[in-house]
Amino acid sequence: MLGFKSNIETLHILLPVGISFYTFHGLSYVIDLYKGKINPTRNFIDYSLFVSFFPLLVAGPIERATHLLPQIRQKREFDFEQAVNGLRQMLWGLFKKVVIADNCAQYANTIFNHSTEYSGSTLILGAVLFSIQIYCDFSGYSDIALGTARLFGMELLRNFSFPYFSRDIAEFWRRWHISLSSWFKDYLYIPLGGNKGGMLMKIRNTFIIFLVSGFWHGANWTFLAWGFLNALYIMPSIIRGTNRNHLEIVAKGKIFPTVREFFSMVLTFGLITFAWIFFRSENLAHAFSYISSICSPSLFSKPDQVQIPPYLFYLIGLFFAVEWLGREQQYAIANLGVKYHKIPRWAFYVALVLTICICHGTEQQFIYFQF
Incomplete structure (x- = not known):
């Protein structure tokens, strides 16, 4: 309709900046709504502002509906x-x-x-x-x-x-890109079973989290290798139970x-x-x-x-x-x-x-x- 010829290269060029971040914003709203943590937002402008608030739009932090939406709804005065x-x-x-x-x-x-x-x-x-x-x-x-x-x-x-x-590596991942790490923990690691299924499930879930984190950064083997390597780094503390030291x-x-x-x-x-x-x-x-x-x-x-x-x-x-x-x-x-x-x-x-x-x-x- 717009005169563009659709192909893979065009799609690559036209990929919106920051799409991963505001996609995760929207997902947090839908998932929290499904789990009953929040009530539906009837005001379309409030919801639009939550998804597209310009300071965090292109590179985060990845906000939660439970945290940002209440601030949007309340009256604000200059402080x-x-x-x-x-x-x-x-x-x-x-x-x-x-x-x-x-x-x-x-x-x-x-x-x-x-x-x-x-x-x-x-x-x-x-x-x-x-x-x-x-x-x-x-x-x-x-x-x-x-x-x-x-x-x-x-x-x-x-x-x-x-x-x-x-x-240690566990402490590093509690302090690096905290909003993404906590997002994966709450919406992927815990639904996969978290720590409840024994050591093998804990190890499996940890590798899944880091591999998905690598893939989130891009469809390149280098990012998957980076995620896999960080999973290996953190394994000793996971197995020994020292990851919260x-x-x-x-x-x-x-x-x-x-x-x-x-x-x-x-x-x-x-x-x-x-x-x-x-x-x-x-x-x-x-x-x-x-x-x-x-x-x-x-x-x-x-x-x-x-x-x-x-x-x-x-x-x-x-x-x-x-x-x-x-x-x-x-x-x-x-x-x-x-x-x-x-x-x-x-x-x-x-x-x-x-x-x-x-x-x-x-x-x-x-x-x-x-x-």
Whole structure:
């Protein structure tokens, strides 16, 4: 009717941005309605706003009808403190995305796209840069979305809780993309039987969750391999029953972690970074080629010159320091409006804005816009 010739390529090009996210929004409404957790929404505008609320439309967080619809129905008035908190979170999200993620992306892309030309040590650097990129890119978007929603008097679900400070894989998945993990738990894992059918059913259901999570990211063997690898990572804690050991943030109330906690975080980060290689690679052949190049004698050589400016490493160090100091809050700089005097607080805000303006990387599309 519109003059388009229907074929697979056209369908691929015309696939709506963020379709996975608002599909899950709609599914949560239908499933909760079926289970009797909510009553039908008679107001079409309220329902449309729930599905298409613009801050979370293209990359989440994946909202629940039980959480967002009541906020849409109630009368909202402008709250100055809530708005300031929202703007503060937006600023931190912009810093993570524009300064950290976009700068890391430039060099991670160079290394991954020409992986055969670099030494093993350089490839490890590329994998680490991609780990930092995908976290700052996705959590930066979530911070911007949550902050924007606060300007409209709405509180969205938290999506990240400092996942790279996790002490094991189970803790990482409680802190990474929380809205998706909890969605799969409530609407897939528990209906499959959850933990009630014994160890074999628990193992089966865990593998199903991670494989479906991989497939959700795209119809590519690399995503399935990434999901399968994470399922393998979490199996020891599932079998031993230690997957609920670390419910509190690491070193709560302390400045420094213990030696054991530190090495646990380093090991967890290393395992996650290894899995991200499959996530980032174009195909399985590329992933295995990348990994085999790492496992070569050049692993112990000095990294090749990728022309990474030294200030980027200083900014990454500063970013992790701020995240560590603010890890007990909803987001890293949430306490700046409470603890510090007005002058240093505003100086920090201005410094962040100037850093965003001066040290921004080459513009990169949000990674999760493709899902």
